[in-house]
Amino acid sequence: MSGRTVDDLQAIADAIVAEAVPGEQIAASLSRSTETDVRVRNGEVEHFVSAQSQGVGITVIVDGRTGTSSAGSFDEASWREVLAEARENAQYGSVDEFAGLAEPDGVPIVEQKLWDDDLAAFPTEKKIEIAKELERLVLAEDSRLRIDDANYSDGSTEEASATTLGIRSSSRSNSCYATVSVLVDDNGETQTGWAFALGENPAQFDLPAAAKKASERATRLLGAVKPPSRVTTVVLDPMVTSQFLSIIGGTLNGESVSKGRSIFADRIGEQVASPLVTLVDNPTDSRAYYARETDGDGLAARRNVLIENGVLKMFVHDAYSARRMKTKSTGNAGGCVALQLTPGTKTQEELIAGIEDGVLIDSVQGLHSGVNPVSGDFSTGASGLVIRNGKTAEPIREFTIASTLQRMLLDVQEIGADVDWLPMRAAGVSLVITGVTMSGA
């Protein structure tokens, strides 16, 4: 377990579970968190948020019927009320033969460093100073830049859970980051950029790199035009690949598969992607932003190979979907949180050098509205740079790229070596995909 155990929360979780009557399963989870959020603009603090919150969530399963309830306080009167509500709600669920909490499976937990003492002790004035410093560094990059806002945020969470099947876990975690969003004006045109800095504590932030990235993102789109429509080869920037992989991860979720909503149902053992594609979900890899010890059911997180050399190997499961599909939980209650593609050997520049005619996709917009994971249709707004004769050329914007998720996986032509452990559910890496329709003027 990380840090010290959270004794008082664990005691309440245990007390709730102890209320179970014969034939009743109960799972209780409690959390207590703090948050600091500083926003700076023009050298002044625009807002400073400091807050604490807490919560309790209870699931009750009786005779295959499930009910849940939650509240924002966990004094005894409150949790008893929440428990009563969850019990009442359970009466209204359908009988589901697969309903039930996770059985302990003996898979050992891989310890993660989730708590940082230096962050916990970091003084408030310095948090403000970090946001101001980031703002100064950005403005020094390019005289045409304006700051939209510069932010420092951190938070800490203590959690404890218990179930009537004997799963108990508690943890303490904290995290911090700084972000900046910028505007650049040139010849009556405005473009935007953003960047972040991450670390276990603020001393690890690389603020100059973040400032440079924000400036680069904004300025390199200046003068962008709407391109003509055509079918082309795209290079997805690591951030875009990460978003793409998160969607793919969702389609491999056991619940979607068991309920007939996955484009990959019944395709285990088939070639669903280019042989270059090996996709792993590994929350025990400490480099992953969402590295964790246990999943949402309280089972140990573990490494799972989802696609190997393009062949679909498995779906991911929580206790419920595993029971439905007569298999074992893969420790994925809550879905995939640490996806990674096996990298190739080339830098992004080297990948681009091999492309005569294509587009580098810098950012995408509207994935939530343009991608349907059930049909596989993929269509998203994008901006980026034209690739001509192996080099990036003029910027383009206000166009879409479209294909299907199935085709895109098969059309992966190269994977870069530039793995980026982004604060997302998938690590980023440059990805070359052919046969994508670009729709513009």
Added chain:
Amino acid sequence: MSLIDLSHDFETSVLERVLAKGRSTGAGFSEIFIEDKRAMGAGLDDGKVEAVSNARSSGAGIRVINGETTGFAYTSDLTEKGLMAAAEAAAAAASSGDGGTHTVSLQALTRQQVNNIRIAPTSVPKARKVELLTIANDVARGIDNSIVQVSASYGDSERRILVVNSDGVFATDEQVRTNFRITVVANGDTGMQTGFDSLGYTIGFELFDEESIEELAQRAARQAVTKLKARPAPSGAMPVVIKCGSGGVLFHEACGHGLEADLVARGASVYANRVGEQVASPLVTLVDDGTMTREWGAIGIDDEGHKAQRNVLIENGILTDYMWDHIRSRQEGRAPSGNGRRQSYEHLPMVRMTNTFVMNGTENPDDIVRATEKGVYVAKLGGGSVNTATGDFVFGMTEAYLIENGEITEPLREGNLIGNGPQVLADIDLLGNDFAMGNPGTCGKDGQGVPVGDGQPTLRVKSMTIGGTAA
């Protein structure tokens, strides 16, 4: 669990002391936002009613504004001690070191109730709510053999808020919302397709006397079945006709966000410094109206205690005003517009839309289609997003058809449409006379979601880029 009676459970003298504590480090303004909210939900998937759930949250957010700096703290401890501690934290966060005593004296409470609920959702047995799910499931599955999956959800919420500030605002509101959503999956030769529809109003359980769950389920099911025959959407620019009540999100993204005064003040909007100018086709009159009782974005007061208003933003294509919250309106020395909203007591208020819509034009909607030689007819739009600084926005089409020789023909697969706000507003060349409000929405901004409504008559945009794969 019944909600706290906000108007009786907090003594005026306690609120006055907390406000004074908020200003104890020299701040000119302090505010207490108290919220008590409960929500109940139930979902059906794969033929089974899944976890029926309840959630309850209550707490207070204390905001202190000192010059340009806002200090904010929130707490779930609603005792005087808890409120004082939060006020102290907020005051420290916005400290100027000036100190001093500031007294606040509150007048009579303004009591709003956004609507008169006929049937409080809490008075309805949960079994009845669950029954709606099974009705929707059965109806949808009965539409066609190709339907392989149905998921549906029911939700209701009751939110009481009390806002008190050092300017003397002292107001309360009660907001009850009820909604129902259904997603249907159909399977055919070319794979699976989805159909979706939803109902959501700021009313109680009478929603289900006024609207038909059966019709909702039928519409979603037919949408999925129709899309089985869909061909890939075209790529490239062409005229787009958007059916009434399905495309309000176009305006929400194309210009709504850009008319929020906080983004304008930051110079992060293409509509900054353009009041009085022609920013849209003369056909367009755009209104944001929090007073539309019943609609999903309706409020009695905003989350800063100001009464909901009807605000005309664009009139005959000319930009008339932005939307305002406390901070931005104070900076401009003008009245707020009832657009200061927040997701919960844990969040700072921002300028947000309520119900945003385009008023009727004069064209017969059928004539609009007939006047279009080749284009796309969008019967249902999905979500969208916008970069307000550039005006570039996208939104998804979840049900669309080709228009060929003035007739609606084949269904199209899903895709995004992309456009630039000012350009698209200028390119609206036909506006129908069949105004309708659309589906309930949740608008996200800076990590906060709030309920919003939108609406428009059938209209045509001369040219937009369709993000499909077909030539």
